[in-house]
Amino acid sequence: MPRSLTAISILKLSLVCGIFFLWISPAQAKEKISYQQVxxxxxxxxxxxxxxxxxxxxPFPAVIYNHGGFGGKLPAPGPKENCEALVxxxxxxxxxxxxxxxxxxxxxxxxxxAVDFVLNLKYVDKDRMGIMGFSRGGHLAFRVAAQRPIFKxxxxxxxxxxxxxxxxxxxxxxxxxxxxxxxxxxNDTKPNDHVxxxxxxxxxxxxxxxxxxxxxxxxxxxxxxxxxxxxxxxxQDVKAFLRxxx
Numbered sequence: 308m309p310r311s312l313t314a315i316s317i318l319k320l321s322l323v324c325g326i327f328f329l330w331i332s333p334a335q336a337k338e339k340i341s342y343q344q345v346x347x348x349x350x351x352x353x354x355x356x357x358x359x360x361x362x363x364x365x366p367f368p369a370v371i372y373n374h375g376g377f378g379g380k381l382p383a384p385g386p387k388e389n390c391e392a393l394v395x396x397x398x399x400x401x402x403x404x405x406x407x408x409x410x411x412x413x414x415x416x417x418x419x420x421a422v423d424f425v426l427n428l429k430y431v432d433k434d435r436m437g438i439m440g441f442s443r444g445g446h447l448a449f450r451v452a453a454q455r456p457i458f459k460x461x462x463x464x465x466x467x468x469x470x471x472x473x474x475x476x477x478x479x480x481x482x483x484x485x486x487x488x489x490x491x492x493x494n495d496t497k498p499n500d501h502v503x504x505x506x507x508x509x510x511x512x513x514x515x516x517x518x519x520x521x522x523x524x525x526x527x528x529x530x531x532x533x534x535x536x537x538x539x540x541x542x543q544d545v546k547a548f549l550r551x552x553x
Contacts, residue, residue: 340394342387347403347424349416356403356421357387359394365430368553369399370437370460371421373444375467375535377409392538396546398437398553401425411446411470418447422455435459435553437485439545441535442501443467446476449508453482460552461487462545464535465501466508480511486518488548490541492531493523501532520548 341360346353361367372389386402393400403421405414422438425431439462440448446469452461461483469476489509495501505521512519522544527534534541 342391342394345424347420349406349420352406354404354406354417354420356401356424357390359390359400360430361394361397361399365399366432366435367397367399367430368435368437368549369401369425369428369431370439370549370553371418371425371448372400372402373418373438373440373448374402374404375440375442375444377405377407377414377443388538392542396549398549399425399428399431409470411443414443414447415450418451419455422451422457426457433457437461437549437553439464441465442532443469449483449487450476450479452485452487453479456482456484458485460549461485462490462548463487463505463508464490464541465492465495465532466504467501468499468504477507477511480508480517481515483512483515483517486548486552487512487520488544489519489521490535490544491521491523492525492527492534494526495531495534497530 340362343358345356345358347356348354370393372386372393374386386404390400390402401421401424403417405417408414426433436458437460438448438452438458441464445463445466448461449463449466452458489505491501491505493502502523509519509521524534524541
């Protein structure tokens with residue numbers, strides 16, 4: 308066989324092998340990612356949560372995702388989808404499922420217990436913890452980060468005002484120790500003005516000298532609040548922030 312044809316054959320073989328390698332590697336990696344629904348406790352109350360772990364022994368950075376709503380049936384992508392999106396980026400993802408109640412303090416108890424659950428996982432790097440949440444979950448993530456200054460990254464997506472004194476909520480910014488990323492769509496103003504609240508959170512954090520960034524996205528469909536019901540383009544900003552801070 309002529310030398311030129313041999314070289315071309317080798318090149319083709321190399322390309323085929325390279326393409327084959329790229330094709331199987333993501334599948335192999337995904338198979339090694341573990342997912343399970345676990346139970347954790349708040350006193351005598353047993354709750355569930357979605358836990359996603361990268362392959363290997365770790366320790367890995369971990370992120371707790373807090374869903375919106377009061378509990379019960381949740382819109383997609385729900386806690387499980389966010390857990391899976393986090394683990395695909397190399398983070399331990401934990402999405403606790405809070406009890407079905409409108410009581411904000413009971414939900415605070417649920418999230419604080421979820422934090423303790425993650426801290427007790429032997430493969431989690433306790434010095435690289437993040438917390439995030441959407442709507443009511445964003446409100447809870449902010450308050451828990453203020454009460455437990457162990458986090459290195461906080462993401463608040465269209466925070467709900469919550470029940471109780473709004474000013475007291477804003478003043479908790481003084482206890483935040485981690486960089487904060489605030490995210491909201493421009494048309495997320497009804498029935499609650501989440502844009503205004505996000506701006507107030509930013510101002511409060513800046514007042515206390517905290518590291519904060521606010522991203523106001525273009526209007527999304529008929530209601531900006533729906534933007535975070537899909538893992539979409541905003542997730543690129545989530546990934547970039549978590550990778551930088553954790």
